[in-house]
Amino acid sequence: xxxxxxxxxxxxxxxxxxxxxxKRQIFIPIAAVLVLLLFNLIVDPGFFSIELTRNSAGNPVLxxxxxxxxxxxxxxAILVLGMTLVTAASGGQDISVGATIAIAGSIILxxxxxxxxxxxxxxxxxxxxxFLVACVASMAFGAFNGALVSIFKIQxxxxxxxxxxxxxxxxxxxxxxxxxTVSDPSFGYIGGFIPGIPIPTPFIITVICIVLMALLLKFxxxxxxxxxxxxxxxxxxxxxxNPIFIKFLTFVILGLCTAVCGLIKVSRVSxxxxxxxxxxxxxxxxxAVALGGNALGGGKFNMAASIIGAYIIQILTTTxxxxxxxxxxxxxxxxxxxxxxxxxxxxxxxxKTKAFFAKLKAKAAAERKEVA
Numbered sequence: 166x167x168x169x170x171x172x173x174x175x176x177x178x179x180x181x182x183x184x185x186x187x188k189r190q191i192f193i194p195i196a197a198v199l200v201l202l203l204f205n206l207i208v209d210p211g212f213f214s215i216e217l218t219r220n221s222a223g224n225p226v227l228x229x230x231x232x233x234x235x236x237x238x239x240x241x242a243i244l245v246l247g248m249t250l251v252t253a254a255s256g257g258q259d260i261s262v263g264a265t266i267a268i269a270g271s272i273i274l275x276x277x278x279x280x281x282x283x284x285x286x287x288x289x290x291x292x293x294x295x296f297l298v299a300c301v302a303s304m305a306f307g308a309f310n311g312a313l314v315s316i317f318k319i320q321x322x323x324x325x326x327x328x329x330x331x332x333x334x335x336x337x338x339x340x341x342x343x344x345x346t347v348s349d350p351s352f353g354y355i356g357g358f359i360p361g362i363p364i365p366t367p368f369i370i371t372v373i374c375i376v377l378m379a380l381l382l383k384f385x386x387x388x389x390x391x392x393x394x395x396x397x398x399x400x401x402x403x404x405x406x407n408p409i410f411i412k413f414l415t416f417v418i419l420g421l422c423t424a425v426c427g428l429i430k431v432s433r434v435s436x437x438x439x440x441x442x443x444x445x446x447x448x449x450x451x452x453a454v455a456l457g458g459n460a461l462g463g464g465k466f467n468m469a470a471s472i473i474g475a476y477i478i479q480i481l482t483t484t485x486x487x488x489x490x491x492x493x494x495x496x497x498x499x500x501x502x503x504x505x506x507x508x509x510x511x512x513x514x515x516x517k518t519k520a521f522f523a524k525l526k527a528k529a530a531a532e533r534k535e536v537a
Contacts, residue, residue, distance in 0.1 A: 190458040193509060194473040197456065201480045205230075205487075212487060220358060222350065227363045230483055238479030239367035240266075240426040241449055242472050246378045247419030248450045249459060249471040254391040254408075254415045255314050256463030257321025258451045262423050264332020265306050266443040269299040269427025271336035274437055277352070278345040287352040300424040306332075307420020308413065315412035329447070337439045346436035356432030367429050374425060375472065382468065391415060395463030449478050455507050458515075478503075 205212040215229040244262060251259050276295035278284040306328060313324035347353075359366055382388040393401040394408045401408055426446075431437050455461055456477050457470030481502055485495050508514060 190467045191470045191473070194457050194470050194477060197477050198473060198480065201477065201484060205484060209487070212484075217363060222360070224358060224360045225363050226358045226365075230487055232365065234476065234479050234483050235368045236365035237483070238476050239365070239371040240429055240443070241446065241453060241475040241478065242371050243374050243422050243425050243429075244419075244446065244450045245453045245457075245471045245475045246374060246468065247415070247422035249454050249457070249466050249468055250387070250391050250415040251321070251419050252451075252454050252459060252461060253395045253463055253466040254412045255321045256395055256461075257314070258447075258454075258461065259310060259325045259416065259419055260322055260447045260451075261306075261310060261325040261328035261332055262419065262426075262450060263443040263446045264329055264336070265303055265420065265423040266427045266430060266446065267333050267336035267437070267439055268306065268339070269303045269424045270431035270437050270442055271339040271439070272299045272302055273428055273431055274345040274347070275339050277347055278340075282340075282343045282345050284345070284347045284352075285349060287347050287349040289351075292352065292355075296424070296428050299427055300421055303424035303427070304417050304420040307416040307418070307423070310420075311413035311416030314416065315409040333439045336437075340437075344436060344438065348435070353432055353435050356429050356434070367433075370425065370429065374422070378468065387411075387414070388466075388468075392465050396465070449475075452503055452507075453478055456503070 202213075212230050215227055215231060217225055218228045220226045248259065248262070251257070273292075273295040276298060277287050277291055310321075310325050310328060313319045313327075314321050317324075354360070355366055355370075357366060358364075362369075390401070390406050390411050393404070393406055394411045398408045401411075426443065430442050451461070453474035454466075454471050456474030457467060457472075459466045459471060478499070481499055482495070485498055490498060
């Protein structure tokens with residue numbers, strides 16, 4: 166065999182390389198982000214401009230479409246951390262997260278405002294206590310959903326439909342149907358900017374939550390156990406895993422995520438509107454998990470892909486707003502793009518693509534064999 170033949174034999178095959186890349190679950194969501202960003206780069210390069218401006222309080226802050234994406238996508242990114250675990254372990258989704266966010270926000274405002282509908286001051290201590298109470302309450306509602314799913318074996322969407330229906334009424338009842346507001350500017354720092362820090366506070370909170378989740382999955386077996394229960398509950402039980410506890414725990418963690426989202430939501434507007442707060446966020450959370458290539462029927466998951474899926478939705482939303490698409494048509498445009506992305510990332514499509522690359526790989530191997 167000549168030197169030229171040897172070099173040809175050892176030369177990396179492009180189809181094999183692309184096939185290996187495509188097999189990775191995170192490939193589709195990353196590709197979707199790049200496509201959306203490339204579209205904006207071609208149509209309007211100014212989409213990527215970031216400026217240091219001053220907000221209404223006179224503090225220097227970063228502004229631009231990319232900052233808007235990171236800022237407004239924060240709640241959804243936090244929410245998918247819990248939703249991904251719930252989906253993996255239970256093989257279903259929690260559709261009550263929007264209502265639970267409303268309850269958490271209502272509890273925070275109730276404690277901060279007291280019996281009045283308006284608070285002129287909100288000290289750090291009071292806000293912290295309000296947030297901790299909201300965390301306990303949200304985790305309790307998560308435990309309620311988790312018990313229905315894990316102990317009583319009710320399908321997750323059906324189990325969480327109870328709180329989905331009653332949650333916003335509970336939130337309104339907590340504040341006697343009043344719409345409390347907080348006029349203290351410091352309360353808005355959580356959902357806006359901390360003076361002296363030009364990065365949006367919600368994004369900082371999101372990064373902290375992602376790091377904490379990464380540490381939880383790294384130093385515990387929660388991720389492994391959630392996948393095992395979602396893949397085969399009976400087999401996981403034979404291997405010493407308690408499926409009831411794992412499912413229950415994932416719903417409690419999701420409840421904690423909703424409390425964080427509730428704090429950010431009410432801080433953004435320094436108040437609450439029960440019917441509007443976190444409206445349809447449960448659908449976006451489910452879509453984000455699906456866009457991440459995670460099986461909605463449970464089992465193996467990729468948390469990073471889910472987070473990217475959350476920002477795909479926000480990039481798409483910000484893009485549509487940037488090009489002045491009518492608000493009434495936003496859902497239709499989002500639906501078209503999401504359908505395409507979900508189909509591309511569907512297991513059936515991925516399997517056919519893998520088979521195609523496997524065929525190319527076999528053909529390349531046969532050619533190399535002939536050369537040899």
